[in-house]
Amino acid sequence: MQDTLRITEVFYSLQGETRTAGLPTVFVRLTGCPLRCQYCDSAYAFSGGTLRTLDDILEQVAGYRPRYVCVTGGEPLAQPNAIPLLKQLCDAGYEVSLETSGALDISAVDPRVSRVVDLKTPGSKEAHRNRYENIELLTPNDQVKFVICSREDYDWAVSKLIQYRLDERAGEVLVSPSHHDLNARDLADWVVADNLPVRLQLQLHKYLWNDEPGR
Ligand SMILES: C[S@@+](CC[C@H](N)C(=O)[O-])C[C@H]1O[C@@H](n2cnc3c(N)ncnc32)[C@H](O)[C@@H]1O
Numbered sequence: 001m002q003d004t005l006r007i008t009e010v011f012y013s014l015q016g017e018t019r020t021a022g023l024p025t026v027f028v029r030l031t032g033c034p035l036r037c038q039y040c041d042s043a044y045a046f047s048g049g050t051l052r053t054l055d056d057i058l059e060q061v062a063g064y065r066p067r068y069v070c071v072t073g074g075e076p077l078a079q080p081n082a083i084p085l086l087k088q089l090c091d092a093g094y095e096v097s098l099e100t101s102g103a104l105d106i107s108a109v110d111p112r113v114s115r116v117v118d119l120k121t122p123g124s125k126e127a128h129r130n131r132y133e134n135i136e137l138l139t140p141n142d143q144v145k146f147v148i149c150s151r152e153d154y155d156w157a158v159s160k161l162i163q164y165r166l167d168e169r170a171g172e173v174l175v176s177p178s179h180h181d182l183n184a185r186d187l188a189d190w191v192v193a194d195n196l197p198v199r200l201q202l203q204l205h206k207y208l209w210n211d212e213p214g215r
């Protein structure tokens with residue numbers, strides 16, 4: 001029996017988030033997530049999906065001839081075979097990123113992968129799931145992200161940024177407005193007013209394609 005993963009979709013689009021925003025990227029979306037963030041825009045990946053072998057996934061990715069590959073979900077690290085998938089994508093020569101909730105151990109992820117680790121805010125309703133041990137593992141190849149739902153979430157994120165010196169540990173600290181919860185302009189104004197060492201990011205794919213699955 002070959003190694004398999006439950007997969008919701010594999011598609012080629014522009015990266016809408018993180019430090020590679022705007023660059024053509026293949027997305028591999030793994031099915032299933034143990035969290036239920038109130039704002040989740042990918043709830044269609046909580047169930048269903050197709051069991052696929054690693055070789056089958058790698059072959060589809062190769063067909064797009066990409067430079068960038070993003071493994072997302074759902075929560076990719078909830079499937080043990082995400083670890084060999086990430087390694088084999090690196091071995092194949094792609095620049096690989098992993099989007100993860102921060103609720104699961106990131107230590108076994110190949111160090112060539114840029115780990116994009118959310119710190120779930122109180123507004124997500126899943127902040128109690130944050131695994132703070134992950135913060136000590138962050139390197140300049142990694143990114144930390146706060147999805148902000150309100151001014152209270154913003155103040156909470158600032159306190160975590162200072163407490164853990166996140167801008168000194170990770171290569172990027174990202175703040176993103178929770179789509180539908182917070183006006184991007186408000187978040188932008190707060191970041192400027194506080195001279196905060198973070199990068200504001202908007203989800204480009206929502207402006208371009210209105211949040212259709214597979215884009
Ligand atoms: C769908 S999640 C999948 C990966 C992983 N489960 C996680 O939460 O990081 C991918 C990214 O989208 C963000 N996201 C989900 N819903 C969002 C929304 N409504 N507005 C802004 N970002 C959102 C998540 O916080 C996460 O950074």
Ligand SMILES: Nc1nc2[nH]cc(C(=O)O)c2c(=O)[nH]1
Pocket residue numbers: 013014015016017027042070072073099205215
């Ligand atoms: N274009 C595009 N960029 C993305 N970056 C992260 C995504 C995700 O759902 O994790 C995503 C997505 O769904 N589409």
Ligand code: SF4
Pocket residue numbers: 033034035036037040041042043073074075101
């Ligand atoms: S952890 Fe990620 S996939 Fe899971 S509910 Fe939260 S945003 Fe959605």
Ligand SMILES: [Mg+2]
Pocket residue numbers: 041042
């Ligand atoms: Mg998405």
